[in-house]
Amino acid sequence: MTEPIGHHRWAIAEGYIPGSSTGPPETMTSHETACILNAGDAEAHVEIMAFFTDREPVGPYRVTVPARRTLHQRFNDLDDPAPIPRDTPYASIITSDVPIVVQHTRLDSRQAENALLSTIAFPVAG
Amino acid sequence: MTEPIGHHRWAIAEGYIPGSSTGPPETMTSHETACILNAGDAEAHVEIMAFFTDREPVGPYRVTVPARRTLHQRFNDLDDPAPIPRDTPYASIITSDVPIVVQHTRLDSRQAENALLSTIAFPVAG
Amino acid sequence: MTEPIGHHRWAIAEGYIPGSSTGPPETMTSHETACILNAGDAEAHVEIMAFFTDREPVGPYRVTVPARRTLHQRFNDLDDPAPIPRDTPYASIITSDVPIVVQHTRLDSRQAENALLSTIAFPVAG
């Protein structure tokens, strides 16, 4: 079960971190997450590029996913080279040196009860 | 990171703009969005056709996505050649002259707390 | 825009019609829908088979989608050869004589505020 699985590049066309939240911090903070699975035996070096409506792409943000591990990376926590702005439409492309699987999830707690969305990202290549 | 990514044509079989909303206008208005990512270096000229239950398709609606940009196009805002009717099932086909990635999202605020759904659109060709 | 688009067969592994609802009937009744897009110029003759946990599959349920139309078919409304039971896990396979696109959506209004889920169905063949 340790062979590499997935693709080297994924795209997420939907991105939007709500700027407000309701409920206990951290778990109920409005957030978006790129869930990355690295099922293989080699560490994955991952680069995330963020695309916007009216300016040049920002990145790459760099994260590492160890062998046989999953990383649920909150876009809220990316800050180098710059934080992802809140209440702003964006999109992202996620590139890895080894095959990975990527799924995208948002928790929106702007109103009293949270809402969720999730979808598999779009696999681009190999 | 600026090569074109995705497909020229996408289909979204689910479409339904709720006719009522709760909460602050604009951000919490019930809406549906086609999130389009154009990762390439050429402007994308995009045509959207809307399909209905009981009449001929309407369109094309035309939008442009600049190079290396994302456009989160609300179906609510399409009005040429005609607005998308509310509380009415529809579907859409999105065609671009360059490769794009498309994801579909709905925010439904008919009740006090909003609900969300999202899915990658269906990639049709090249 | 009128060439056929999609696949002849789709699978939806998730199925569950909540047995109770809150809110105005019809629009807010808990339901599941197979959203079918027939973008081509020939009428689509569609057969739906329902699979269960502990008994043989039921069907086919037969629906027709005219040329260049979408049909958002509620599983709640299928009743020949038998209604889909409520509060019961099921799955479905949708087969058409011409290419179609299928997306699956549930509205769950068991509690005061509705929840939504949606995903593209799994395309099986041609």
Place this chain on the structure above:
Amino acid sequence: MTEPIGHHRWAIAEGYIPGSSTGPPETMTSHETACILNAGDAEAHVEIMAFFTDREPVGPYRVTVPARRTLHQRFNDLDDPAPIPRDTPYASIITSDVPIVVQHTRLDSRQAENALLSTIAFPVAG
């Protein structure tokens, strides 16, 4: 309608069982489900491996899906070799000896009104 459909291996990069719930037990307990459809005439022997952020994968969990049946397996109920921890990010790979279709769903009832997400899993091979 009884030929095998789908793939032998699927990946779900998103996994998170909320540790608290609101509402009637069982139906409204926060949970995650792998919905598995075995449309073929042979019993499916399925193995689920769970991946984590900071330790080695756990499993395989073994489940059987009879011929022409669907199994909506709650991750909450897996306990051999070990329960899936709550409030903990995880991912999963699902492998079967015959083709199956897999969809992933979460019901989150930490707050008074439940939220739902669902997506088709990522098909890995044959």
